[in-house]
Amino acid sequence: MGDAQVLGEFASPWRDPADRAAEREAKRAAVLRVAAEMFVARGYGRTKLADVASRLKTTKAALYTYFESKEAILVECYRLGDLAVREGVASAETTAGAGLEKVQRFIRCYCEVMTTTFGKCLNRIDDRELSPGARELVRGYKRDVDQLVRRLIALGVADGSIRPCDVRTATFLVEGAINWIGFWYDPNGPSGPAEIGERFVSLLSDGLAARK
Amino acid sequence: MGDAQVLGEFASPWRDPADRAAEREAKRAAVLRVAAEMFVARGYGRTKLADVASRLKTTKAALYTYFESKEAILVECYRLGDLAVREGVASAETTAGAGLEKVQRFIRCYCEVMTTTFGKCLNRIDDRELSPGARELVRGYKRDVDQLVRRLIALGVADGSIRPCDVRTATFLVEGAINWIGFWYDPNGPSGPAEIGERFVSLLSDGLAARK
Amino acid sequence: MGDAQVLGEFASPWRDPADRAAEREAKRAAVLRVAAEMFVARGYGRTKLADVASRLKTTKAALYTYFESKEAILVECYRLGDLAVREGVASAETTAGAGLEKVQRFIRCYCEVMTTTFGKCLNRIDDRELSPGARELVRGYKRDVDQLVRRLIALGVADGSIRPCDVRTATFLVEGAINWIGFWYDPNGPSGPAEIGERFVSLLSDGLAARK
Amino acid sequence: MGDAQVLGEFASPWRDPADRAAEREAKRAAVLRVAAEMFVARGYGRTKLADVASRLKTTKAALYTYFESKEAILVECYRLGDLAVREGVASAETTAGAGLEKVQRFIRCYCEVMTTTFGKCLNRIDDRELSPGARELVRGYKRDVDQLVRRLIALGVADGSIRPCDVRTATFLVEGAINWIGFWYDPNGPSGPAEIGERFVSLLSDGLAARK
DNA sequence: TATGAATGAGCTTTCATTCAT
DNA sequence: AATGAATGAAAGCTCATTCAT
Numbered sequence: 087m088g089d090a091q092v093l094g095e096f097a098s099p100w101r102d103p104a105d106r107a108a109e110r111e112a113k114r115a116a117v118l119r120v121a122a123e124m125f126v127a128r129g130y131g132r133t134k135l136a137d138v139a140s141r142l143k144t145t146k147a148a149l150y151t152y153f154e155s156k157e158a159i160l161v162e163c164y165r166l167g168d169l170a171v172r173e174g175v176a177s178a179e180t181t182a183g184a185g186l187e188k189v190q191r192f193i194r195c196y197c198e199v200m201t202t203t204f205g206k207c208l209n210r211i212d213d214r215e216l217s218p219g220a221r222e223l224v225r226g227y228k229r230d231v232d233q234l235v236r237r238l239i240a241l242g243v244a245d246g247s248i249r250p251c252d253v254r255t256a257t258f259l260v261e262g263a264i265n266w267i268g269f270w271y272d273p274n275g276p277s278g279p280a281e282i283g284e285r286f287v288s289l290l291s292d293g294l295a296a297r298k
Numbered sequence: 299m300g301d302a303q304v305l306g307e308f309a310s311p312w313r314d315p316a317d318r319a320a321e322r323e324a325k326r327a328a329v330l331r332v333a334a335e336m337f338v339a340r341g342y343g344r345t346k347l348a349d350v351a352s353r354l355k356t357t358k359a360a361l362y363t364y365f366e367s368k369e370a371i372l373v374e375c376y377r378l379g380d381l382a383v384r385e386g387v388a389s390a391e392t393t394a395g396a397g398l399e400k401v402q403r404f405i406r407c408y409c410e411v412m413t414t415t416f417g418k419c420l421n422r423i424d425d426r427e428l429s430p431g432a433r434e435l436v437r438g439y440k441r442d443v444d445q446l447v448r449r450l451i452a453l454g455v456a457d458g459s460i461r462p463c464d465v466r467t468a469t470f471l472v473e474g475a476i477n478w479i480g481f482w483y484d485p486n487g488p489s490g491p492a493e494i495g496e497r498f499v500s501l502l503s504d505g506l507a508a509r510k
Numbered sequence: 511m512g513d514a515q516v517l518g519e520f521a522s523p524w525r526d527p528a529d530r531a532a533e534r535e536a537k538r539a540a541v542l543r544v545a546a547e548m549f550v551a552r553g554y555g556r557t558k559l560a561d562v563a564s565r566l567k568t569t570k571a572a573l574y575t576y577f578e579s580k581e582a583i584l585v586e587c588y589r590l591g592d593l594a595v596r597e598g599v600a601s602a603e604t605t606a607g608a609g610l611e612k613v614q615r616f617i618r619c620y621c622e623v624m625t626t627t628f629g630k631c632l633n634r635i636d637d638r639e640l641s642p643g644a645r646e647l648v649r650g651y652k653r654d655v656d657q658l659v660r661r662l663i664a665l666g667v668a669d670g671s672i673r674p675c676d677v678r679t680a681t682f683l684v685e686g687a688i689n690w691i692g693f694w695y696d697p698n699g700p701s702g703p704a705e706i707g708e709r710f711v712s713l714l715s716d717g718l719a720a721r722k
Numbered sequence: 723m724g725d726a727q728v729l730g731e732f733a734s735p736w737r738d739p740a741d742r743a744a745e746r747e748a749k750r751a752a753v754l755r756v757a758a759e760m761f762v763a764r765g766y767g768r769t770k771l772a773d774v775a776s777r778l779k780t781t782k783a784a785l786y787t788y789f790e791s792k793e794a795i796l797v798e799c800y801r802l803g804d805l806a807v808r809e810g811v812a813s814a815e816t817t818a819g820a821g822l823e824k825v826q827r828f829i830r831c832y833c834e835v836m837t838t839t840f841g842k843c844l845n846r847i848d849d850r851e852l853s854p855g856a857r858e859l860v861r862g863y864k865r866d867v868d869q870l871v872r873r874l875i876a877l878g879v880a881d882g883s884i885r886p887c888d889v890r891t892a893t894f895l896v897e898g899a900i901n902w903i904g905f906w907y908d909p910n911g912p913s914g915p916a917e918i919g920e921r922f923v924s925l926l927s928d929g930l931a932a933r934k
Numbered sequence: 935t936a937t938g939a940a941t942g943a944g945c946t947t948t949c950a951t952t953c954a955t
Numbered sequence: 956a957a958t959g960a961a962t963g964a965a966a967g968c969t970c971a972t973t974c975a976t
């Protein structure tokens with residue numbers, strides 16, 4: 087029997103440290119979400135912390151409790167986007183089947199990520215806005231993904247499921263096509279993320295040309 | 299026999315009015331070129347007119363002789379990029395053959411444009427940096443091209459040279475893949491504009507998948 | 511007996527919120543006063559915010575905590591001047607007696623206002639320095655006063671206490687004579703505001719000419 | 723018999739030096755007139771030489787052929803205004819009759835001057851816009867006139883035609899009332915300069931109050 | 935005499951960040 | 956943890972003036 091039964095429950099004006107931590111985490115997440123949306127909608131440079139704060143019904147200075155700088159917020163946005171992409175890559179890598187099938191799995195996942203706010207951050211926010219240090223970090227993320235995709239395509243070429251082609255160029259083409267989704271995707275538009283993914287798989291796998 | 303032979307040629311210290319105009323034009327073009335390069339390299343917001351000026355060995359104020367504002371420079375960059383794209387579109391439209399062939403022609407042209415400085419401006423510089431008026435102008439450019447590409451693809455679908463597909467999605471895919479070239483193309487890299495164009499034509503027409 | 515006696519008074523390092531607000535108000539007022547003085551002394555255009563700030567031992571940017579722009583400071587100066595004038599007008603309107611007596615009351619009040627800093631702003635600072643919107647606001651102030659004075663004079667003409675005359679011209683004459691005080695009044699000069707008021711009442715009522 | 727008859731008249735492409743000088747003078751006068759109008763209409767600080775030039779269908783640089791600086795143009799405007807005032811003063815001084823009559827004569831003249839462009843310059847353009855040197859010059863003009871008017875009024879007081887009053891205050895009152903004309907006079911308004919002058923004479927001489 | 939171009943000095947405003955409370 | 960206030964470091968733009976032609 088715990089103390090609770092002996093002493094009775096009551097609402098302490100001091101919150102549980104766990105509550106505290108959870109609340110802090112929730113607020114931090116809210117900052118990120120709102121900031122990411124505004125960065126995507128207006129661009130990083132034109133988003134003022136004062137606006138982010140006012141959308142959160144708080145003050146500029148309060149944001150510094152959760153992030154050490156505006157740039158740190160952006161870096162975290164990139165990190166979350168990257169995290170989602172890596173999941174897709176991982177699931178692609180573990181997909182059974184030939185290289186082409188792994189690539190197709192990647193395409194599906196990557197398309198979905200590009201319709202999310204943090205996914206859009208990866209490509210819609212110009213990493214040249216960052217300081218050199220942060221820029222290198224972010225470019226590292228992108229380079230990693232790039233390498234992984236190249237590997238998948240090379241695999242497909244090797245196993246004959248993908249036509250012989252310049253792997254570097256093919257990688258850029260696939261990534262570019264999908265990255266661009268972040269610029270045109272509209273959640274209220276005619277097709278949802280999954281449908282877009284299927285169409286991209288089909289078009290990228292089989293091309294535009296009709297088979298004779 | 300003219301006076302020249304009698305009097306002898308000499309270099310007048312007064313320049314021809316035509317020379318004057320040509321010099322002005324040359325300077326204006328230099329401003330544009332340098333500014334476009336810096337906008338692409340650093341982003342518009344982070345490019346300071348003072349830096350542009352100093353690269354041109356002149357002063358900030360002198361730039362205002364040629365352009366009425368920083369934004370006007372950017373708008374002109376967009377315009378020049380758009381101009382090049384439209385030429386490509388026009389040549390695609392007049393290409394003989396089925397829809398697919400026209401689209402292929404467009405791909406080749408558009409790829410080349412995206413390796414040029416002004417072409418890169420179209421996609422690498424965020425149009426949200428612009429004032430509402432200018433933004434609408436620039437978005438109009440992009441919308442136009444979009445419509446034209448959709449038309450070409452729809453034509454191909456209609457004449458059977460392109461597989462039945464969602465025209466809107468296919469257009470975004472093709473444009474996105476090519477737009478992205480502006481982000482990775484390196485003039486000192488392994489492949490030149492024409493080669494990239496050929497590879498894009500092949501990959502976009504026939505897809506990644508090997509034919510069984 | 512309250513706690514104070516038990517615990518003893520002490521100076522808290524935390525200031526009362528009311529103090530806070532009062533301090534803010536005091537600072538805002540100080541900005542206005544210093545700015546108004548400098549606007550009157552040097553002209554609006556030639557007064558630099560940096561100078562205003564340095565006279566207040568603060569920084570340019572700090573001024574923006576209290577006012578959104580240089581123009582907003584000026585508009586507030588005009589408003590305060592106008593406020594004082596309106597009080598005078600109101601007291602003139604409620605003065606018992608014939609129209610002439612009301613006008614005389616107005617003259618006294620208006621003369622006093624014109625010897626104050628904010629009063630001077632009304633006429634010494636050129637309202638053409640303002641943006642169109644603010645200009646209209648300020649001109650509205652002036653028009654209002656003008657109308658009220660015309661009404662008082664017309665009243666006097668109607669009740670026979672003022673000689674028949676062109677009301678519009680008479681209004682301009684009276685206002686002009688008093689407005690001009692702002693250009694010559696010197697607080698260290700031989701006559702104070704009240705004395706000036708009396709002399710103006712006398713001269714404007716009875717004229718220069720000796721009675722035969 | 724002159725050469726003309728012997729040699730015949732012809733239109734020389736080289737103009738007469740006198741023509742030259744006359745043309746120069748005409749252009750200089752045009753600059754002054756346009757500048758004065760714009761100074762009065764928009765304020766000195768907000769009038770750009772480029773605008774003055776463009777109204778004259780010439781260039782900014784060309785203005786420097788006629789005046790050494792923007793300030794020099796303004797000083798000349800003041801000088802022309804002052805000249806007109808001095809004529810009025812002179813005619814007042816030579817008017818036969820008592821002091822009051824001289825003052826009345828001055829009022830008439832000064833009213834007329836204040837409806838002219840250069841006259842308006844004297845009061846509508848803030849002399850604080852000038853550099854210290856030029857400012858002293860201009861203030862000298864104004865002081866002179868002031869002294870002269872004081873003298874006239876004192877004369878009237880001495881000869882009994884003007885009521886005993888504080889001469890300094892009376893001078894300021896008269897001048898202020900008239901100076902203000904420059905702020906409200908409208909050439910398309912209901913009364914012309916002469917009529918305004920008569921009304922001012924009447925009001926300033928006999929006052930507002932009805933005689934009992 | 936006239937001009938197109940260039941310039942330098944200046945000024946308001948913005949905003950991320952810090953600090954005292 | 957939160958806030959109101961303060962700050963410094965820009966940066967774009969303006970405009971009278973100068974200069975080469």
